[in-house]
Amino acid sequence: MSVPLPPVPTAPLPDLPEPRRRRWLQWLVLAQVLFVLGVAAAGYATEALGQRIWLRTQPVDPRDLLYGDYLNLRYQIGEVPGSLWRGPRPPRRKQAAYVLLSPHPDSTYEAVGVYPERPATTGRQAVLRGSVQDVWRRGLRLRYGLERYYVPETMSRSLHQRRSLRVQVSLAPWGQARITRVDTTAR
Structure with a gap:
């Protein structure tokens, strides 16, 4: 037989006047909308203002039943x-x-150098920001946040059969990078 527990006292919520509560809710919704628009604008600005470079990569594991069709890319x-x-x-x-x-x-x-701080560039050089994933005696494994690319189902099957791809990446002046194109004709 169970014994009923006494009710837990709760602190009453502050009673805000209705117009003030509505104003607070409007500001909260506006902040969320501005955040989403800011993320979208940053992506478009990266593509429009960024330096475009081509990188060599190989497709790996192109399909996941939970997430749909995408390519995991392993960059050189x-x-x-x-x-x-x-x-x-x-x-x-x-x-x-x-x-x-x-x-x-x-x-x-x-890659011609890996630095802990952003280096200066000359000519057509570019800088891609990443993070160190693994360190071993003779090498480093780096991750750039560009390793997953979503594609239409028919395209993912044809790309998975390829041994090598070229990916165009747009590098924004503020450090953000975004895949803008996958070249399927690369050899």
């Missing part, structure tokens, strides 16, 4: 030799890393 600049690290101390996991990229003759970009 995702694993770099440890000799490219230019910091005063050895890199550590989850540390920010700025990858200095230089154009290659085939119009793709390759």
Whole structure:
């Protein structure tokens, strides 16, 4: 047999006048709308104002029943030799890393240095911000936040069969990066 518990006393909510409560709710809704618009505007601004570069990548695991059709992309600049690290101390996991990229003759970009702080660029060089995922004796694994790309179902099957792809990335001056195009004709 169970014994009934006594009621738990609760503190009464402050009684705000109705116009003030309505005004507070309006401000809350407006803040949420502005946040969503700001995120969308940042994405469009990254594409419109950013420097566009091509990166080599390979598709991996193109389908997930829960999330639909997408490509997991493994970039050539995702694993770099440890000799490219230019910091005063050895890199550590989850540390920010700025990858200095230089154009290659085939119009793709390759890593020429990895820095703990944003380096200066010259000519057609670009900087991509990422984070250190793993450190081992002779190399680093980096993540850029560009490793997943959603595609139509018919396209994901054809892209998965490819061994190599080129991905166009737009790099905004403030550091944000966004995939703008996948080149299916790359070899």
